Amino acid sequence: MVSFRFPFSFSQPPNPTPATPSSATSRPFTAAVTLAAGAAAFAGVAAVTHTNPTNPFLQNALNFFLADRSLPLWGSLSLNDTPASVVDSKTGVSFPSVLDGTRRLLGIGLRRKRVLGLKNIDVYAYGIYADDIDVKKLLSKKYGKLSLSELKQNKEYNDVLLETDIGVTVRLQIVYGKLSIGSVRSAFEESVGTRLQKFGGSDNQELLQRFTSQFKDEIKIPRGSIIDLSREPGYVLRTTIDGNDVGSIQSKLLCKSILDLYIGEEPFDKQAKEDVKLNLASVLQE
Numbered sequence: 001m002v003s004f005r006f007p008f009s010f011s012q013p014p015n016p017t018p019a020t021p022s023s024a025t026s027r028p029f030t031a032a033v034t035l036a037a038g039a040a041a042f043a044g045v046a047a048v049t050h051t052n053p054t055n056p057f058l059q060n061a062l063n064f065f066l067a068d069r070s071l072p073l074w075g076s077l078s079l080n081d082t083p084a085s086v087v088d089s090k091t092g093v094s095f096p097s098v099l100d101g102t103r104r105l106l107g108i109g110l111r112r113k114r115v116l117g118l119k120n121i122d123v124y125a126y127g128i129y130a131d132d133i134d135v136k137k138l139l140s141k142k143y144g145k146l147s148l149s150e151l152k153q154n155k156e157y158n159d160v161l162l163e164t165d166i167g168v169t170v171r172l173q174i175v176y177g178k179l180s181i182g183s184v185r186s187a188f189e190e191s192v193g194t195r196l197q198k199f200g201g202s203d204n205q206e207l208l209q210r211f212t213s214q215f216k217d218e219i220k221i222p223r224g225s226i227i228d229l230s231r232e233p234g235y236v237l238r239t240t241i242d243g244n245d246v247g248s249i250q251s252k253l254l255c256k257s258i259l260d261l262y263i264g265e266e267p268f269d270k271q272a273k274e275d276v277k278l279n280l281a282s283v284l285q286e
């Protein structure tokens, strides 16, 4: 198995018997890497293109360590200097490094689902983005001075993206080819329903229904579909499918319940959450 030797990293050495097979431990790591400049323990990704062709040195440097599957700690790069996109080597899905101008990619994960108690299917790959400006404005003062090991032990920091009114987008890219709206709805009632109950108590049927009623029967979500779940300022959850708005709901509880799937206590992909924390710390130390 692979060991990390980053100068600093939240990532633990892979557990040989991961609780969920979805974690990035199954991704093809190849080597232990020590990068003085700092590189994120960003699982199974490689950059494909770069937005700054006028700077061949930077581009080469990026290609050098991105090709091996790492993403730079963003702290060393401005939004303009980040690679244009990042490919998840597990699914082959590509994620833009920046969405909507200021939302920066902080981690990539995989949602798997066990069907009939038998096999796991890969349902979608997802990218987690947070608004750079909000992050700096709302978190730098409090966390910018802390070292990575201090942040690692900081309980509040663990949930900071969940709890703070920062623009966050989770982009889902469907990889499973046979998703029906019915199965989406029932998976959703299970995963999000559990969270609504956890955070809000029992009486949340109405909220859940308000959300699922956005998913009309005629919507098709074939392989390759892109669903963006965005928390906008004021705790508005906005959903788009392939760029088309399907609805917005103002609810702190709903926002938290959705984001909890990805960056909460029991995320679909633990490594993705660790990467988010690490990359966020890097942004905060700019």
Ligand code: DAO
Binding pocket: 113, 115, 123, 124, 172, 178, 179, 183, 184, 187, 188, 227
């Ligand atoms: O076809 O029997 C089957 C399995 C379907 C699994 C569906 C999982 C849905 C997960 C939610 C997807 C949200 C876009």
Ligand code: DAO
Binding pocket: 111, 181, 184, 187, 188, 191, 192, 215, 216, 219, 221, 227, 239, 241, 261
């Ligand atoms: O993976 O269990 C899960 C929950 C995923 C939440 C995704 C909800 C958005 C689904 C939009 C489908 C549109 C028909």
